[in-house]
Amino acid sequence: MKTxxxxxxxxxxxxxxxxxxxxEYKTLTIADGEILLEVAYVSVDPYLRGRMNDAKSYVPxxxxxxxxxxxxxxxxLESKNDKFQVGDYVSGMxxxxxxxxxxxxxxxxxxxxxxPLISTYLGILGMTGLTAYLGLTEIGKPKAGETxxxxxxxxxxxxxxxxxAKILGLRVIGIAGTDExxxxxxSKFGFDxxxxxxxxxxxxxxxxxxxxxxxxxxxxxxxxxxxxAVMFSINQFARIIICGAISVYNNTELPTGLSVQPFLVKNSxxxxxxxxxxxxxxxxxxxxxxxxWLSENKLTYTETIVDGFDNIPQAFIDLFxxxxxxxxxxxx
Amino acid sequence: MKTxxxxxxxxxxxxxxxxxxxxEYKTLTIADGEILLEVAYVSVDPYLRGRMNDAKSYVPxxxxxxxxxxxxxxxxLESKNDKFQVGDYVSGMxxxxxxxxxxxxxxxxxxxxxxPLISTYLGILGMTGLTAYLGLTEIGKPKAGETxxxxxxxxxxxxxxxxxAKILGLRVIGIAGTDExxxxxxSKFGFDxxxxxxxxxxxxxxxxxxxxxxxxxxxxxxxxxxxxAVMFSINQFARIIICGAISVYNNTELPTGLSVQPFLVKNSxxxxxxxxxxxxxxxxxxxxxxxxWLSENKLTYTETIVDGFDNIPQAFIDLFxxxxxxxxxxxx
Numbered sequence: 001m002k003t004x005x006x007x008x009x010x011x012x013x014x015x016x017x018x019x020x021x022x023x024e025y026k027t028l029t030i031a032d033g034e035i036l037l038e039v040a041y042v043s044v045d046p047y048l049r050g051r052m053n054d055a056k057s058y059v060p061x062x063x064x065x066x067x068x069x070x071x072x073x074x075x076x077l078e079s080k081n082d083k084f085q086v087g088d089y090v091s092g093m094x095x096x097x098x099x100x101x102x103x104x105x106x107x108x109x110x111x112x113x114x115x116p117l118i119s120t121y122l123g124i125l126g127m128t129g130l131t132a133y134l135g136l137t138e139i140g141k142p143k144a145g146e147t148x149x150x151x152x153x154x155x156x157x158x159x160x161x162x163x164x165a166k167i168l169g170l171r172v173i174g175i176a177g178t179d180e181x182x183x184x185x186x187s188k189f190g191f192d193x194x195x196x197x198x199x200x201x202x203x204x205x206x207x208x209x210x211x212x213x214x215x216x217x218x219x220x221x222x223x224x225x226x227x228x229a230v231m232f233s234i235n236q237f238a239r240i241i242i243c244g245a246i247s248v249y250n251n252t253e254l255p256t257g258l259s260v261q262p263f264l265v266k267n268s269x270x271x272x273x274x275x276x277x278x279x280x281x282x283x284x285x286x287x288x289x290x291x292x293w294l295s296e297n298k299l300t301y302t303e304t305i306v307d308g309f310d311n312i313p314q315a316f317i318d319l320f321x322x323x324x325x326x327x328x329x330x331x332x
Numbered sequence: 333m334k335t336x337x338x339x340x341x342x343x344x345x346x347x348x349x350x351x352x353x354x355x356e357y358k359t360l361t362i363a364d365g366e367i368l369l370e371v372a373y374v375s376v377d378p379y380l381r382g383r384m385n386d387a388k389s390y391v392p393x394x395x396x397x398x399x400x401x402x403x404x405x406x407x408x409l410e411s412k413n414d415k416f417q418v419g420d421y422v423s424g425m426x427x428x429x430x431x432x433x434x435x436x437x438x439x440x441x442x443x444x445x446x447x448p449l450i451s452t453y454l455g456i457l458g459m460t461g462l463t464a465y466l467g468l469t470e471i472g473k474p475k476a477g478e479t480x481x482x483x484x485x486x487x488x489x490x491x492x493x494x495x496x497a498k499i500l501g502l503r504v505i506g507i508a509g510t511d512e513x514x515x516x517x518x519s520k521f522g523f524d525x526x527x528x529x530x531x532x533x534x535x536x537x538x539x540x541x542x543x544x545x546x547x548x549x550x551x552x553x554x555x556x557x558x559x560x561a562v563m564f565s566i567n568q569f570a571r572i573i574i575c576g577a578i579s580v581y582n583n584t585e586l587p588t589g590l591s592v593q594p595f596l597v598k599n600s601x602x603x604x605x606x607x608x609x610x611x612x613x614x615x616x617x618x619x620x621x622x623x624x625w626l627s628e629n630k631l632t633y634t635e636t637i638v639d640g641f642d643n644i645p646q647a648f649i650d651l652f653x654x655x656x657x658x659x660x661x662x663x664x
Contacts, residue, residue, distance in 0.1 A: 050598065223593045242597045255594060259587040261555040264605030265574045266382065271603045273596030 001028070004096040004312055006062045010052055013250045013320060018052070019068070019313040034101050036078040039309075040089065042096060042330040043071035043122040044316040045156070046221075047275075049249040059275075067095035071122045073110060074100075084109070091121040096312055098332065123327040124160060124301045125290055127276055131243060132160035133286045134279040139241045139272045140217040144169030147211045149230055150191075152221030154181035156327035157243060159189050161219045163299050166190045170217070173210045175226055177322045184325065188300065203229035214238075222247045228258035234267050242273040250320060302326030333360070336428040336644055338394045342384055345582045345652060350384070351400070351645040366433050368410040371641075372421065374428060374662040375403035375454040376648040377488070378553075379607075381581040391607075399427035403454045405442060406432075416441070423453040428644055430664065455659040456492060456633045457622055459608055463575060464492035465618045466611040471573045471604045472549040476501030479543045481562055482523075484553030486513035488659035489575060491521050493551045495631050498522050502549070505542045507558055509654045516657065520632065535561035546570075554579045560590035566599050574605040582652060634658030 007020040030036050048070055051062050062068055072094035076084050081104045084090065092107035094100060110121045123129065135157075136142060148165045152158040153174025162172045162185065173193040174185040182194035193210040200206045207215070207230055214235035220227050223245030234240070248255040264271060279286075293299040304324040306315040312330045319328055339352040362368050380402055383394050394400055404426035408416050413436045416422065424439035426432060442453045455461065467489075468474060480497045484490040485506025494504045494517065505525040506517040514526035525542040532538045539547070539562055546567035552559050555577030566572070580587040596603060611618075625631040636656040638647040641664045651660055 220593065223591060227593060242593050245591075245594045245597060248591060248594055255591040256588060257591045259555060259577075259580060259589045260592060260603075261552065261559060261574050261605070262577045262580055262587060264603060265577060265607075266605065268606050268610055269604070271592075271596060272601070273593070273598065274600050275597075278600050 001026070001097060001099040002309060003067050003098075004309075005065050005067055006052060007065065009054055009064070010049070010250070012252045014049065014052065014313075014317050016313050016317070020065075021310070028099055028101050030078055030080050030101050032080050034103050035076050035081050035084050035090075037074035037090070037094065037100050037102055038077050039072055039074045039094065039096075039098055039100070039332050041073040041119045041122055042309075042312055042332065043126070043128075044312060044319060044328050044330060045070060045127075046244055046246045046249060046319050048316065049320075067097055069093050069095045071127050073119065073121055091126060096309075098309055119303060119305070119327075119329050119331070120301070122329055123156060123303060124294060124299065125287055128156040128327055129160055129290045130279075130283060130286050131276040132157045133164055133290055134276055134282055135241045135243050135274055136161050136164055136217075136219060138279055138282070139270075139274060140219065140239045142168050142170050142217050145171075146216035147171040147173065147213055148217040148219060149173045149175065149207065149211065149215050149233075150219045150221070151175045151226050151230070152244070152246060153185055153191065153194070154178075154322075154325055155221060156324070158219070158221050159185070159302060159326050160299070162191050163189050164293075165217075165219075166192075167293060167298055171211070171213075173207070173215075175222075181325060184302070188302070197226055204232050207233050217241070219243060220245075224248050224255065224257065228260075231258060231260055231263045234263060234269055236267050236269075238267055238269040240269065240271040242271060246320065304328045306330045308332070333358070333429060333431040334641060335399050335430075337397050337399055338384060339397065341386055341396070342381070342582070344584045346381065346384065346645075346649050348645050348649070352397075353642070360431055360433050362410055362412050362433050364412050366435050367408050367413050367416050367422075369406035369422070369426065369432050369434055370409050371404055371406045371426065371428075371430055371432070371664050373405040373451045373454055374641075374644055374664065375459070376644065376651060376660050376662060377402060377459075378576055378578045378581060378651050380648065381578075381652075399429055401425050401427045403459050405451065405453055423458060430641055451635060451637070451659075451661050451663070452633070454661055455488060455635060456626060456631065457619055460488040460659055461492055461622045462611075462615060462618050463608040464489045465496055465622055466608055466614055467573045467575050467606055468493050468496055468549075468551060470611055470614070471602075471606060472551065472571045474500050474502050474549050477503075478548035479503040479505065479545055479567075480549040480551060481505045481507065481539065481543065481547050481565075482551045482553070483507045483558050483562070484576070484578060485517055485523065485526070486510075486654075486657055487553060488656070490551070490553050491517070491634060491658050492631070494523050495521050496625075497549075497551075498524075499625060499630055503543070503545075505539070505547075507554075513657060516634070520634070529558055536564050539565050549573070551575060552577075556580050556587065556589065560592075563590060563592055563595040566595060566601055568599050568601075570599055570601040572601065572603040574603060578652065636660045638662045640664070 089110040154176040185191040224247035421442040486508040517523040556579035
């Protein structure tokens with residue numbers, strides 16, 4: 001079995017040297033109540049970068065020389081736990097290890113009938129879809145006819161946010177980094193407008209043009225100058241959902257930019273950060289709505305699937321270069 | 333009669349030359365439904381600065397060569413309106429004119445039995461008290477045992493926020509600009525801790541020391557570097573109330589500073605701007621609670637009273653130098 005541990009904390013952009021592969025030749029055994037798992041799919045996500053810093057936080061940082069963990073789908077190889085049968089698939093937070101033992105806590109059985117791909121459970125019916133749906137509805141409180149801007153729109157969360165916003169009757173503007181992604185936002189995900197931040201000189205004007213009635217909801221995955229530019233177009237009572245700040249996760253200095261406070265007070269606007277687990281009691285409702293839209297073909301998704309356990313660190317690093325479209329998943 | 337009009341829009345710090353006194357020698361007459369008012373007290377407030385800019389906003393800016401207006405208490409000299417009798421005092425948004433005619437819309441009769449001073453209606457039972465109470469309770473949602481930081485704590489709103497927070501059982505830390513003000517916060521208003529930002533080199537550490545359990549609520553009147561320093565101490569689920577940003581109102585460049593988004597997402601924290609009129613339907617409840625605390629002597633206030641109509645512009649300018657303690661009022 002192989003395990004990926006955090007060898008050193010990244011300074012700035014993470015590199016392969018921050019990770020170490022540990023190979024062990026042993027047979028894992030399970031006690032009563034435990035299950036033996038073989039990892040099938042591993043989710044790599046921008047938020048993991050924050051946990052690689054040694055910063056005080058209410059989610060403790062990853063420890064050095066211990067396994068990194070993230071959202072994983074795994075197959076049950078052996079079971080001494082009544083809830084799980086050999087051959088079941090489960091999803092949950094698990095180590096970046098090819099095999100591991102679990103007591104089943106925090107794991108959910110994956111139902112292959114609800115969605116076409118097991119990897120969906122890491123995506124649109126997993127943390128990604130829950131993050132998109134709950135951030136948008138609980139903080140964004142979107143109303144039909146309003147305008148939403150989504151940054152990181154071609155990413156895993158962003159592409160789902162845009163589609164849900166369309167279902168709910170909003171005008172949807174996506175910001176992404178290549179023309180190919182912009183095309184995908186419009187043709188595949190039904191966004192009304194797309195702005196390529198790499199080829200647009202004046203983001204402030206581009207956003208104002210794309211949102212002639214102003215911006216009511218901003219779903220922010222990136223932070224930095226893109227988000228600063230959106231502030232100039234927000235409407236009274238705008239809601240700004242801070243889901244992530246991928247553009248600054250690798251900063252070694254504290255990021256600076258536009259002071260948002262004068263914009264918030266002038267517009268009686270709200271800006272709120274969240275992690276999806278804040279809304280855990282709403283997961284069943286959210287999964288039901290997402291499953292419904294998925295089965296009605298109102299919701300679609302894109303995955304970037306990378307092959308092989310050894311490629312997990314590189315797949316993670318590639319997130320910060322925007323190399324993924326939609327959810328980045330490593331298939332073992 | 334004299335009227336103060338906005339002669340030119342301030343660039344940066346406002347100066348006396350931005351205002352012009354217009355003297356007219358005429359007798360004002362009233363039609364049916366109207367009242368003739370003599371201005372008694374004029375409130376000068378930092379938010380007026382924003383309205384002097386020619387910026388798109390949902391509150392229209394002051395027009396050049398037209399009267400400035402703000403919260404005023406006035407005496408009824410003549411009345412052809414059944415709701416108001418000669419000799420009544422009213423409060424509301426009125427022009428900076430010694431005398432003026434009104435149809436009574438938006439004016440409230442001032443009840444001298446509810447509070448000792450007429451000027452109170454511009455302060456603790458007026459917009460100031462409502463702003464403090466409604467911003468704190470509606471956005472801050474304070475809970476007993478939590479810690480609050482108030483910036484601009486010796487100002488009109490800040491000193492009331494701190495006292496209400498004490499009544500509600502919070503640990504209260506005030507930030508102000510002189511040792512005299514800090515003394516007043518503790519001795520007169522019952523704050524637990526005070527930080528003088530003019531003599532404190534490391535605001536970040538000073539706030540962390542004063543708030544050993546972190547900051548749950550931040551009532552922000554000032555913006556700028558003081559507010560940036562508070563971000564390092566916020567707790568999970570912190571609520572940051574953006575009431576004003578006096579430190580940057582006179583900036584001629586767009587203010588920049590710490591990017592708050594990474595702090596908000598890391599702490600699932602909320603930051604919300606407001607103006608008190610957003611909560612107009614809660615005014616009666618708020619006034620009832622404030623009056624109650626006032627009559628129980630749980631709430632006190634300080635006013636800086638300047639004498640004379642001609643001194644209104646200078647009193648307004650002095651706000652930005654922090655020359656006021658508590659509410660700045662001009663007595664005519």
